[in-house]
Amino acid sequence: MPAIVNDSTPFDLKVGSRWSSFEKFRTEGAKSLDSIKNGTIGILHTKTGQYRIMEEQDFQRMLGLARDVDRLRRGLRVLSRTVRVVQKHPDTDTINLLIEAVATLGTLPELPTRDRFEPLIPESLDTDIDDEVDVDPDLVTRPLDIKNASFED
Numbered sequence: 631m632p633a634i635v636n637d638s639t640p641f642d643l644k645v646g647s648r649w650s651s652f653e654k655f656r657t658e659g660a661k662s663l664d665s666i667k668n669g670t671i672g673i674l675h676t677k678t679g680q681y682r683i684m685e686e687q688d689f690q691r692m693l694g695l696a697r698d699v700d701r702l703r704r705g706l707r708v709l710s711r712t713v714r715v716v717q718k719h720p721d722t723d724t725i726n727l728l729i730e731a732v733a734t735l736g737t738l739p740e741l742p743t744r745d746r747f748e749p750l751i752p753e754s755l756d757t758d759i760d761d762e763v764d765v766d767p768d769l770v771t772r773p774l775d776i777k778n779a780s781f782e783d
Contacts, residue, residue, distance in 0.1 A: 641691060643684070646670035705735040 646665045649655040655662060655674055663683070666672045672683040684692075712731045716724045 641695060642669055643688065643692075644670050645673060647672040649674045652676045701738070702735075705738065709735055 647662060649658070649662070649672070652674065663672070666683055666685055668685070669688060670685075671688070674681040674683060709728075709731050712724075712728045716728045
């Protein structure tokens with residue numbers, strides 16, 4: 631299982647290598663990716679767009695941070711709605727709800743990020759003899775097949 635990491639150091643990406651075309655990137659080969667390490671990203675320009683290339687560890691950290699931002703944004707939305715309810719109905723129950731919402735948002739733990747994921751292993755396409763699987767397309771009945779349709783009035 632991949633290691634789960636809680637890293638509180640600042641996330642600071644820096645621009646590294648730039649390639650003005652896919653052909654230039656391709657001709658440099660795998661050695662061109664050597665500069666893409668620990669917080670450094672590469673920029674690839676092609677006719678169809680601009681692409682950022684980063685190491686898996688940096689991607690996983692960025693993904694974890696993006697999830698944290700989304701989670702905090704949803705929490706702040708709940709908090710904002712709770713404040714509006716307290717403004718309209720300033721009774722003890724709604725004030726206690728606001729206090730609970732603030733306390734909950736303040737104690738949310740940081741989401742963990744992963745160093746990497748296990749490689750995907752394709753499943754076998756072997757079929758069990760006992761399964762009723764038609765792998766020959768000619769044997770599969772099709773409900774809207776024109777060849778087998780009967781047109782009766």
